[in-house]
Every structure is written in C-alpha cells, then in structure tokens.
Amino acid sequence: MISPEKVSEEAKRLENENYRFSSFLKSHAEEEELDERFFRLHKELFSQYDCSKCRNCCKMYQGTLENQDLVIAAEKLGISILQMKDSFLSYNEYHNNYETKHKPCDFLMENGECKLGEVRPDNCKDYPYTNRPERLYSLYAVLDVITVCPVAFEIYERLKKEYGFRKKKRY
Ligand code: SF4
Numbered sequence: 001m002i003s004p005e006k007v008s009e010e011a012k013r014l015e016n017e018n019y020r021f022s023s024f025l026k027s028h029a030e031e032e033e034l035d036e037r038f039f040r041l042h043k044e045l046f047s048q049y050d051c052s053k054c055r056n057c058c059k060m061y062q063g064t065l066e067n068q069d070l071v072i073a074a075e076k077l078g079i080s081i082l083q084m085k086d087s088f089l090s091y092n093e094y095h096n097n098y099e100t101k102h103k104p105c106d107f108l109m110e111n112g113e114c115k116l117g118e119v120r121p122d123n124c125k126d127y128p129y130t131n132r133p134e135r136l137y138s139l140y141a142v143l144d145v146i147t148v149c150p151v152a153f154e155i156y157e158r159l160k161k162e163y164g165f166r167k168k169k170r171y
C-alpha cells in the first residue's frame with residue numbers, strides 16, 4: 001500500500017493513465033460487476049488499514065457539517081452551538097452548511113482521532129465512498145479521492161490488474 005505522504009505525488013504521476021483507465025471501464029465494465037469489485041476491495045483493504053495513521057482526508061479537506069449535525073456535535077464537545085460556530089466553523093452560504101475554519105480540519109487531534117468521534121458527519125464516515133453503488137456513473141469522482149486516500153489509490157491499482165488494463169510502456 002502506498003504511504004499517505006506519497007499518494008498525492010504518485011496519483012499526479014499516474015494522472016493520464018488513470019483517466020484512460022476510467023474511460024476503459026466506461027466502455028468495458030459491466031455495472032453490477034464493477035460495483036461488486038469496488039465493494040469487495042473496499043471491504044478487504046479497509047479491514048486491514050489503520051486510518052488513524054493516515055488522516056489525509058482530515059488534513060487535506062475541511063470538515064463539513066450540515067445544520068442537523070450541529071446539536072449533536074456541540075453536545076459531544078460540551079459547548080454551546082454558538083461557541084462551536086465561533087471557535088471552529090464558517091457558514092457556507094452556497095451549500096447552506098458549515099465548514100471548519102481551517103485545513104487540516106479543526107476537529108483533528110494530534111493522535112489522529114477526530115474530536116467528534118462517532119458523531120462525526122456521515123460524509124466523513126463514508127469517505128472515500130468507494131463502496132457506493134452505481135460507480136460506473138461516477139468514475140471521475142474516484143479520480144479525486146485517489147489523490148488523497150491511499151486505500152482508494154490501491155483499489156484503483158488492483159482494479160487495473162483485475163481488468164487486465166494494459167498500461168502504456170514508458171520509454
Ligand atoms: S479514509 Fe483514506 S484518506 Fe482517510 S484516513 Fe482512511 S486511508 Fe486515509
């Protein structure tokens with residue numbers, strides 16, 4: 001598995017190849033089979049991976065909280081919603097939700113844990129979304145997450161092998 005420190009650089013190096021593989025899947029992969037392969041690899045690789053040693057997703061994105069997340073998050077932190085907004089959050093008018101003020105996310109602790117624990121937002125729990133169905137119709141979103149997430153990167157590399165994708169030779 002690639003290290004969290006190297007994934008961005010390596011994904012950049014493979015950018016053209018990964019675009020070609022996405023196009024290859026669009027024209028060759030069968031929808032249900034592709035979902036099954038993504039799901040299987042996601043389950044297998046995440047079961048062996050300790051995300052607390054990585055946290056690229058918390059370092060490279062801001063946390064996003066929907067309005068309905070605020071009460072439970074403030075309760076978890078033991079502060080009022082107003083205090084939480086003042087200390088950690090900015091309102092995003094366009095999306096009508098809240099983002100943490102900083103990147104890395106304000107809720108990321110030094111030990112790699114999230115201050116919100118089990119009440120962290122669903123979009124954090126679900127990241128990198130590689131087990132979502134109908135993947136054939138959102139392959140280009142995968143190209144984003146493989147620049148951040150070592151596990152998603154590895155899933156794409158394994159899929160290349162499983163589908164017999166021929167890489168162009170480098171001269
Ligand atoms: S989900 Fe991916 S990017 Fe986030 S901590 Fe786990 S391996 Fe790292």
Ligand code: SF4
Pocket residue numbers: 057058061062063064105106107108109113114115116120121124125
């Ligand atoms: S809210 Fe927690 S899980 Fe989500 S990005 Fe911030 S630190 Fe990571």
